[in-house]
Amino acid sequence: MNSAKRQREPASDKVGTICRALRRAIIEQALEPGTKLPEDALGERFGVSRTIARQALGQLAAEGLVELRRNRIAVVETPSWQEARNTFDVRMELERLVVRQLAGQLSKAQLAELQAHVDQEDAARNGPDAVSIRLATEFHILLAQMTNSPILIRYVSEVAYRCCLTLSTFSRPHSSDCGITEHRAIIDALAKGRTEDVMTMMHHHLDSVANRALVAPTKPRTRDLVDILAPYADDGEAAPHKPKRSAAA
Amino acid sequence: MNSAKRQREPASDKVGTICRALRRAIIEQALEPGTKLPEDALGERFGVSRTIARQALGQLAAEGLVELRRNRIAVVETPSWQEARNTFDVRMELERLVVRQLAGQLSKAQLAELQAHVDQEDAARNGPDAVSIRLATEFHILLAQMTNSPILIRYVSEVAYRCCLTLSTFSRPHSSDCGITEHRAIIDALAKGRTEDVMTMMHHHLDSVANRALVAPTKPRTRDLVDILAPYADDGEAAPHKPKRSAAA
DNA sequence: GCCTTTTAAAGTGCATACATAATAGGCCGG
DNA sequence: CCGGCCTATTATGTATGCACTTTAAAAGGC
Known part of the structure; x- marks a missing residue:
C-alpha cells in the first residue's frame, strides 16, 4: 500500500x-x-x-x-480598481504557468472531467449570472488542481476568487458565451499539447475577462456614499474624510 | 477627554x-x-x-x-522536494512579473535603497549563513514591495520564505557571492529599463538558486530519525514507528 | 529481556467570560 | 429644526476553563 x-x-x-x-x-x-x-x-x-x-x-x-x-x-473586501488590476496581472502569470505545466500532460479522464465541467457551464448559461460566474471560476481552479502543485492551486484559487469579487464591484452584465468557447478551445489545445498556443490563449482569455470587468477605473456601483464621494474629496480638498471630533484644539 | x-x-x-x-x-x-x-x-x-x-x-x-x-x-513545515520545486516555479513567474513592472520605473531613491541593501548583504558575507540568507531573501521582498501591488508583495514574500525553508531542508553550504553580484546586475538592468534583460536575469538568478538548493531529490539532512527511516519504511514496511493495531499489512 | 497494556501527562479544540473600544440613539442647547 | 455631547448597546480582543486526543512513560505479562 x-x-x-x-x-x-x-x-x-x-x-x-x-x-x-x-x-x-x-x-x-x-x-x-x-x-x-x-x-x-x-x-x-x-x-x-x-x-x-x-x-x-x-x-x-x-x-x-x-x-x-x-x-x-x-x-x-471591496477591492480598489488598482488592486483588481494587480490581481489580474498576477493571475495571468499564474494561469499561464498552469497551462504550461498541463499542456500535453492530461489523461483522458482529466480531459473528460474538464469537458464535463464546461458542459455544466453551458447548461447554466441561461440561469442566474451568479452560477455562471461561479462555474467559470471553478473551471480555472479545476485546471490548477490538475497540476498537483499545492501552492499553485492555492494561489490560483485565491486570485480567481478575488477576481470574482472584482466582478461584483465593477462588472457590467455578465456575458458568459465567449468565456465558454474559450474554455473549450483551451481544453482542446491542452489535449494537443500545443504549449505556446495554450499559454497565449489563456493570456487572451483572462485579458478579455479583465477588460470586460475593468472597463473603467470609475463606476463604483453605489452601495456606500463614501465610495461615490471619494474621488471628489481627493480632487478638492486635502483632508477628504475629516474626523468629526477635532474639538479639542 | x-x-x-x-x-x-x-x-x-x-x-x-x-x-x-x-x-x-x-x-x-x-x-x-x-x-x-x-x-x-x-x-x-x-x-x-x-x-x-x-x-x-x-x-x-x-x-x-x-x-x-x-x-x-x-x-x-518540512517541504518535500517536489513542493520545493513547485514553489520555485511559481516564484520565478512572480518575480519575473515584479521586475517587468519595475524596469525603468524606479526612482533614484529606490535604486539607492536597493544598492544599500546589497551593500548590507556584502557586509554580511563573512558572517553567519543565516544572516546572508535572510538578507538575500529580503532583497527579493524589497523588490516586490516597490511594485505597490499588495498581492504581489504577499505572494513573493510567501514563496521567498518558503524557499528559505527549502534551503534549510536541502541545501548544501551556502555561497552568497554569486547571488550578490547577480543582485547588483539586476539593479543595474532595472535602472536602465532593460525589461527583457532583467526578466531573463531574474529567471537565471532564481534558477541557479534553485539548482544550488535542490541538487537532488534525496538528501534529507538528518534531524529526526523518522526522516531517515522514511524512505526505508516506504520500501519495506508500511509503518516506521508504532504501527497501531492496523492489521492491514 | 522484550513486547504489550495501562495510565498519567501534555496538548489541542472549543466555548465562555470579562474588559475595552466603537457605534447608535437620546437629550439638550441653539 | 438642527447639531453636538452623552450614554446604552453592540462587537471585538483576549484570557481562561473544560473535554477530548495524543503522546510518553510506567507497569505487567510472555
Missing part, C-alpha cells in the same frame, strides 16, 4: 466549513463587497462560538476576501 | 508580532523544519495566552511555514 494518506478531514472541520460557505456566498455575490460579517452572527448561524467564526474570518482575510480592521466589524 | 489622539497604528498587534518573530526565526534557521511549536510555549514566551499563539500559528500555516494537523502539535 502506498504511503499516500487519504486527505479526508470531516473531523469536524468547522472553520473550513464556514470558510467554504462564505467563499461560495461571496463569489455568488450573495454577499456583496462591504457586507458586514459580525462574529456573533456567523457563529450563531453556523452553530459555533465566536472563536471559530473569528478563525474563519482570519483565514478569509488572509485570502484577501475579507477586510479585518482592528476593533471593527469584518466586512467583505 | 477620551478621544484626544488618533494613535496611528500599532495598537498591540500581538499576533503580527509573533508571526514576524517566528518567520524570522524560521528563515534564519533558528527553527528548523520539524521543530515543534506548542501553543502554550509560544504564548508563555511572548507573554500572551494560547488564543493569540494559536492565531499566529494559523496565520503561518496559511502562509505555508507551519504545518497544522488536528489535535497535534504544530511543527515548522
Whole structure:
C-alpha cells in the first residue's frame, strides 16, 4: 500500500466549513463587497462560538476576501480598481504557468472531467449570472488542481476568487458565451499539447475577462456614499474624510 | 477627554508580532523544519495566552511555514522536494512579473535603497549563513514591495520564505557571492529599463538558486530519525514507528 | 529481556467570560 | 429644526476553563 494518506478531514472541520460557505456566498455575490460579517452572527448561524467564526474570518482575510480592521466589524473586501488590476496581472502569470505545466500532460479522464465541467457551464448559461460566474471560476481552479502543485492551486484559487469579487464591484452584465468557447478551445489545445498556443490563449482569455470587468477605473456601483464621494474629496480638498471630533484644539 | 489622539497604528498587534518573530526565526534557521511549536510555549514566551499563539500559528500555516494537523502539535513545515520545486516555479513567474513592472520605473531613491541593501548583504558575507540568507531573501521582498501591488508583495514574500525553508531542508553550504553580484546586475538592468534583460536575469538568478538548493531529490539532512527511516519504511514496511493495531499489512 | 497494556501527562479544540473600544440613539442647547 | 455631547448597546480582543486526543512513560505479562 502506498504511503499516500487519504486527505479526508470531516473531523469536524468547522472553520473550513464556514470558510467554504462564505467563499461560495461571496463569489455568488450573495454577499456583496462591504457586507458586514459580525462574529456573533456567523457563529450563531453556523452553530459555533465566536472563536471559530473569528478563525474563519482570519483565514478569509488572509485570502484577501475579507477586510479585518482592528476593533471593527469584518466586512467583505471591496477591492480598489488598482488592486483588481494587480490581481489580474498576477493571475495571468499564474494561469499561464498552469497551462504550461498541463499542456500535453492530461489523461483522458482529466480531459473528460474538464469537458464535463464546461458542459455544466453551458447548461447554466441561461440561469442566474451568479452560477455562471461561479462555474467559470471553478473551471480555472479545476485546471490548477490538475497540476498537483499545492501552492499553485492555492494561489490560483485565491486570485480567481478575488477576481470574482472584482466582478461584483465593477462588472457590467455578465456575458458568459465567449468565456465558454474559450474554455473549450483551451481544453482542446491542452489535449494537443500545443504549449505556446495554450499559454497565449489563456493570456487572451483572462485579458478579455479583465477588460470586460475593468472597463473603467470609475463606476463604483453605489452601495456606500463614501465610495461615490471619494474621488471628489481627493480632487478638492486635502483632508477628504475629516474626523468629526477635532474639538479639542 | 477620551478621544484626544488618533494613535496611528500599532495598537498591540500581538499576533503580527509573533508571526514576524517566528518567520524570522524560521528563515534564519533558528527553527528548523520539524521543530515543534506548542501553543502554550509560544504564548508563555511572548507573554500572551494560547488564543493569540494559536492565531499566529494559523496565520503561518496559511502562509505555508507551519504545518497544522488536528489535535497535534504544530511543527515548522518540512517541504518535500517536489513542493520545493513547485514553489520555485511559481516564484520565478512572480518575480519575473515584479521586475517587468519595475524596469525603468524606479526612482533614484529606490535604486539607492536597493544598492544599500546589497551593500548590507556584502557586509554580511563573512558572517553567519543565516544572516546572508535572510538578507538575500529580503532583497527579493524589497523588490516586490516597490511594485505597490499588495498581492504581489504577499505572494513573493510567501514563496521567498518558503524557499528559505527549502534551503534549510536541502541545501548544501551556502555561497552568497554569486547571488550578490547577480543582485547588483539586476539593479543595474532595472535602472536602465532593460525589461527583457532583467526578466531573463531574474529567471537565471532564481534558477541557479534553485539548482544550488535542490541538487537532488534525496538528501534529507538528518534531524529526526523518522526522516531517515522514511524512505526505508516506504520500501519495506508500511509503518516506521508504532504501527497501531492496523492489521492491514 | 522484550513486547504489550495501562495510565498519567501534555496538548489541542472549543466555548465562555470579562474588559475595552466603537457605534447608535437620546437629550439638550441653539 | 438642527447639531453636538452623552450614554446604552453592540462587537471585538483576549484570557481562561473544560473535554477530548495524543503522546510518553510506567507497569505487567510472555
